[in-house]
Amino acid sequence: MIEAHGLTKSYGKPGAGVRVLDGVGLRVARAGIHALLGPNGAGKTTTVRILSTLTTPDSGSARIAGYDVVADRRRVRRVISLTGQFAAVDETLTGEENLRMMARLTGLGRPRARQRADELLTRFGLVDAARRQVRTYSGGMRRRLDLAAGLVGSPEPGVFFLDEPTTGLDPRSRRELWHVVRELADRGATVLLTTQYLEEADQLADRVAVLDKGRIVAEGTPATLKSRVAGHRMDLVLSSREAYLRLATRAVHHSPETLTLGIPTDGTAAHARALLDDIDPHRTDVERFSLHSATLDDVFLALTTGTTEAPAHV
């Protein structure tokens, strides 16, 4: 459904510009949820903008449902639906008016537009708020309306691009949105969503591509990615500078002032025990430890510095 090869894009003056994409390749063969995971500035939004025909790549090519995003952009636009990072709804209009307007813009007549708006309001749990101005909506409601507005004219199942759909939402709204996205996929849609949350990719996606500095650095199911990168990090406070230096190469997180090192682990008691025994056989080097979930930073550090497969070799 989605196929991209060697996408590059730079912004700013030629020669002195910033290279945002540096050869991104993607292949989404079948329907389901696919996550593009990466930190701010990795190139997620640019990738989505190219795939959804809003920006042209400097080089490389991409096809959506067989149509080229540059040459056949008209055809592509009839297959896709985009929900960008900035809400694309009118604050002063009501939820209902927003959806009816979008429906009419896609070519539905008045009665059909009204019907489509009602359907979507029901499906996205916005019936009670339908006649209120969007400015009174919560962040979660706004996001759901935005998603509904993107869906209005698209034939389902189609291809959906969601750029950071849950950024800025509270945990409850995030869960509600996940539910909506899963439902889309259950109806046979192909969803490509960007996120900077590992947990979100893990919860939602069938496959994950990790984007860093304009390149795809890893790709696979959440499970395979997690087996390449430990899911947790054990922070060790060491008793001496010598111990710190000796162990520093195994760490993904360094804090020399406090003699603290962060080492990947899968979080199981067995691994934690084995890890401590391995690192500190004489039980003198480690003073304290704490365990927490790996952040995206840890994953990136692990993926880009090569300290992967941490749990495997202990």
Place this chain on the structure above:
Amino acid sequence: MSDAPGILTHATVLTGRSLLVSRRNVDAVITSMMLPVLLMLIFVYFFGGAIDTGGAHDSYVMYVVPGVLLLCAGFGSATTAVAVSEDMKGGIIDRFRSLDIDGTSILAGHVVASTVRNLVSTTLVFGVAVLIGFRPAATPAGWLAVAAVLLAYIVALSWLSAAIGLLARTPEAAGGFTFFMSFLPYPSSAFVPVDTMPGWLHGFAEHQPVTPAIESLRGLLLDQPVGDTPWLALTWAAGVLVVSVALSRVLFRTRTR
């Protein structure tokens, strides 16, 4: 899938959207409509007594109404810049583009809505003018020409304002830009005869785009000879419109690259 709707459908729906937004912000709309009326009252009652328009007019109100109508068109069109700029700031333009809606239809929606708002405020100015003693003597053909000139200026200024909205990086900046635009009627014969101004200003005041509009409106409304001023006015409006449409197409493309 429904048939791909054309530019006309898009522009019509988007005009409806802008008008709906105006109706929601009715206090702001009323404020922008009251301003020209207030200015007219100020000119007629505060300054009018001191201004000698050369004796050809019974009273200052007969002289000043065309200028106020143009001023009104300037104020009314200025809101378009802010509205376009607001659109560019949010994500709605991306959504529109992903629906294959052309930039020109998005702007056309704003411009048509602006024209409708302007027709309301122009009627208001006329109404108040008549209340305070304005007695037009235009022939039916003259009225038609008045309507054509006003409509042409409103559409041209609205589209210019839309282009300014694309040029400005923030809605606040857009508002500031158009503020200057609405000062254009002052250095013309709108409020005082040009020959009372300093000599170096005559050249500009007699040949700037607003002047033929004011001269022709004044002549037509009072049923006096107008010469070729209505045609000159329409040519200016057409020129501004063509440049604004072309400019906004280029700006839209660069802003949404």
